[in-house]
Amino acid sequence: MEKIKTLADxxxxxxxVQAKIDLREKSEQSGExxxxxxxxxxxxxxxxxxxxxxxxxxxxxxxxxxxxVTQTGCMGYCYxxxxxxxxxxxxxxxxxxxxTTKRAGEIIQKYLKNDELVEGIIPVNYHTxxx
Numbered sequence: 001m002e003k004i005k006t007l008a009d010x011x012x013x014x015x016x017v018q019a020k021i022d023l024r025e026k027s028e029q030s031g032e033x034x035x036x037x038x039x040x041x042x043x044x045x046x047x048x049x050x051x052x053x054x055x056x057x058x059x060x061x062x063x064x065x066x067x068x069v070t071q072t073g074c075m076g077y078c079y080x081x082x083x084x085x086x087x088x089x090x091x092x093x094x095x096x097x098x099x100t101t102k103r104a105g106e107i108i109q110k111y112l113k114n115d116e117l118v119e120g121i122i123p124v125n126y127h128t129x130x131x
């Protein structure tokens with residue numbers, strides 16, 4: 001943790017924390033923004049999902065990506081934790097499994113910035129009741 005020596009240090013820390021909170025709470029613009037949901041059930045947390053979520057929060061802005069990062073409960077993919085669901089506006093969601101901070105960086109660089117699919121996508125293997 002940074003040491004606070006001046007009022008300017010405290011203001012800088014406050015601005016950084018507020019920016020992270022804003023990133024999580026942009027729900028009024030959520031239809032226009034990329035949605036990133038990190039599974040934070042017990043199995044996800046044990047597998048490292050908290051670090052993955054923090055990585056996304058810390059690195060999206062510096063990569064020029066406007067997104068809402070939220071946590072969700074169990075997605076049912078315990079074998080593939082940490083799991084992350086990403087929904088780009090106007091598209092179907094994609095779920096990535098076994099996401100580490102290194103893989104999160106790859107997802108940011110390849111999928112979010114350049115629309116390239118990366119390894120680790122969990123295929124959809126279910127249908128809704130209407131189908």
